[in-house]
Amino acid sequence: MSHYQSDSTQVDVLPVPEVASIKELKDHPVTNIIGNLQDGVKTRSLVDNTCLYTCIKDSGVLDDCSCSCFISQVEPKNVEMALNDNNWIEAMQKELAQFDKLKVWNLVDLPKGAYPIGTKWVFKCKKDDRGVVVRNKARLVVQGFNQQEGIDYTEVYAPVARLEAIRLFLAFASFKGFKVFQVDVKSMFLYGKVKEEVYVCQPPGFEDPLNPNMVFKLDKALYGLHQAPRAWYETLSTHLLANDFVRGKIDSTLFIKKSGGDYLLVQIYVDDIIFGSTNKGLCKDFEGVMNSKFEMSAMGELSFFLGLQVNQKEDGFFIHQSKYVKDILSRFKMADCIPYDTPIPVNHKLNSDPDGKDVDCRLYRAMIGSLMYLTASRPDIMFAVCICSRFQAKPKESHSIAVKRIVRYLKGKQRLGLWYPHGSNFDFNAYTDSDFGGCYLDRKSTTGGCQFLGNRLVSWQCKKQTTVSISTCEAEYIAAVSCCSQILWIQQQLRDYGLNFTRTPMLCR
Template sequence: MNDSSPTPHTFSTSFTIPLLQTMSQTSSHPSMCPTASRPVSPSILSPPISSPSLHPMTTHSKVGQLPTIVNQALKNPNWNTAMVEEYQALVRNNTWTLVPFHPSMNVIDSKWIFHVKYNSDGTIQLYKARLVAKGFQQYADVEFTDTFSPIIKASTIRVIFTLTVTYNWEIRQIDFNNAFLNGEIVETVYLSQLAGFISTSHPQYVCKLQKVLYGLKQAPRAWFHKLKDALHTWRFISSTSDTYLFIYKHNGNFLLLLVYVDDLLITGNNAPLIQTLIQDLHNRFALKDLGLVKDFLGFEALHTTTGLHLTQSKYTVDLLTRTNMHSAKPVLTPMSAALKLHAASGPAFSDPTLYRSTIGVIQYLTYTRPDIAFVGTVHRGLHFTPTSSLHLQVYADADRASSIDDRRFTTGYCMFLSTNLLTWNSRKQSVVARSSTEVEYRALAHASIEVAWLHSLFSKLGISLVNTLVIWCDNQGVGVLAANPIFHSRTKHIEVDVHYVREQVSLFANQTQPCCLSSKTGFQLGIYDVPLVGAPRVIFYTFIVPLRQPLLFSVKRLEKQTNPIKFGELVASQGLDNEEEFGHLLHKLVRS
């Protein structure tokens, strides 16, 4: 990088930046000085989160609004320090060289992004300033080609968590510092000089990038290739079921490495080997060893004597605070299952941007909360418990014409590895069904797709299921179509789904059975079906047990019968005083 010194910083007032002397002593770059010359389930309850305003330490509610301009950030010692640290990291990494500007160049602008990283209790862990390039100004096929971001599937994470608690493996977490800066850039890309750090000797020069920056279209791909090359030297193999899951098998040692952009989880049966791997990665990249996983991607991981508890309580509290719902009245029961909403009912939301961002936040919340319930359940989440045997159970269901706007249906499924919930889905379909068989069959087809993927993942991990895979459904016609080569006028328009499910039945020995526990119990399991708007129509107790959630439901008594039974209606129990007794009763019936 060119060592020309930046322009001295000046303000119209007598204010002086308190870190200038510190910067001149610690910086390896001569005469570095900031300047603003360029505008630019069943769950175990976790400890309650104290109110931010009463917390003795600095919390997110005390930080104030994040700076949006460089001048504003430079006046704050915390952000000033963060900007200097980011600049020094770029200098050490030889991220660019200064070259004369030419009119033929497409010079991309840059911007400072400010972020506060919090601990799981809401206190501030780190002030982070990051320089990003405005990648939307790049020309496709000239300044970048392929783009992707290394993000492991949430289902894969839950599968690995189940294995770790079953085999008592530790889960280590590491975080790479300025990960994207390690990626090599192949294309020619020019960047304007950093706002706040303009060269004094060459103020009109531009930066020719030698390493990728955050914000560039190719940045995640370049970083992932760099990391993958390092892992290949260890004989890690990328799984074909999930590209960002790396598997190491050698001399009886078994390690798993999960990549989520610049965050890594490492687990396996050899703790000393894991430490050796972390040290080797530290020799190659700047990273922080965070020890046993505690806070990963906004998830709080609590290790207990009964397993691993995963919640997003802090994330939920932040959401409630941002939407002014923090003082909402808590309730212990879910929303009404009979609630019907119309797309045109009610006034339009006053802030479309806030609405979209809130919906996105809620969708991310479903990583650990399949049920989006009322306030009062923020500490609940997924609980992974050890199991003596690994068996997969799949439940698929659908409602018919539930949308009062277009009469389209919602399909859903969920899958358990023993008692641990692995994956689920609930989605409104794009077609209008003509029969209940069609509705249920499409739900079965969607579940079969996920089953096929899970089967592939299990085979790569060396997991042998102890049971014949069963997909539970509640429609006799679906079972007939799945097992027999028949068509008629009412089903010929769903031929593609029919053939797919039949193929899966043949390949993986799937069995479709009526969703009826036993004619002796008089009780029935229903699928956990969560529409995008509204509340669960029905819920089955097998979901409640692993999460340990006190959301108990009275189940209508069903007459003894041998034919497949339609789902019974589940009515929320208003009196929870006998929740323990009722839970034991249902648990006994389910296990019988």
């Protein structure tokens, strides 16, 4: 042993061995290996948790945290990321298995002169009305923007229900006092027949190794095709009409079936279907009719539809968008803002503000777009959103403050909504009003109106008039004409429900 000595300390230094010792490892005994040797090495993310999931579910302790163990919480940005996660691989395999089951396509050689359309995977974590991820959905879509009109598609129009029609449906259900149910068609576009010759590329990550240059010829529609919505509507409507349903004369997305004194109402919004009947037996018959042709996922009583949350209580329906309000507050980072009591001041005096400071127009338009959809159940912000939407071309700081005031108002009024009580009267009344030269940009007036069925608010409007009124009388007359057109539409719509309103009082202020 050698040492180094200084005036104050003494440190012992050990010599380093010239050759490092080598530890020999032997092979792990095969008898100690657990599981099948042919399965290979598996990481924890690749282990099948089906048995554990079944045990937890049967024991009755399954909660949101337990579900998150078996569902991916992250949406992959591309197919390469998805192929590294067993949960998303399983979701993609389910999508392709559905294609084979419904005989959507056939693998063929690309004809000379034809061009295939690209395909892309779209990944989405499906959430319930509480915001909890309940399912991983992988959708194979076609890049329809590469389609050529007249070659790959011709007619593409497909009817879609208006939000007023949905509210009329719920108002009528509350008046009659029956429950409304919801069903969802699995991969509904795959049922629509394609009349044109359309060729698509093989799915990314799932190419045929023996025939990598071949393409798929579509026999049925895929998501992303221009003609897919129309093909699905034709398939569904044909099936319903063949089972004694009658299509609405005004709303072609409403189907009615009468049986004696009872009737069954079905409202369609693309692949989302709501239905209700005064006779529960007809609801069971409708489920059988749909299951005879389509693969359905029964969702029970209606609770979440097109962003609308519907609470079906014993004394009525409560329609609100509290979840959507929370999403708006979170998206624009205003969850901790101080709430306001009103969405807009009485004398707002908003104008173009040419000397004001410019703001991000994309953010401003995003906020306006989000608030406009919220007006589906919030008439209290309709006027304020209408005013702020006029400045989307060149928004200024004053306009941004006005929009943020609306969001701050929502912060304190998140649970406001529409109440449709059971069994009350169903009289049709309408109200209309107008200001005079209220717009500071061009001095045009603003029309406002609302329509009630009993004490159920089913429709409302707020829009700037197209012409400049020279008197308050003219502004009120234009507002009355606009309200009258809405009355006529509602009257025609209610005739499909068996209600005939020949005289509707319209009150003009």
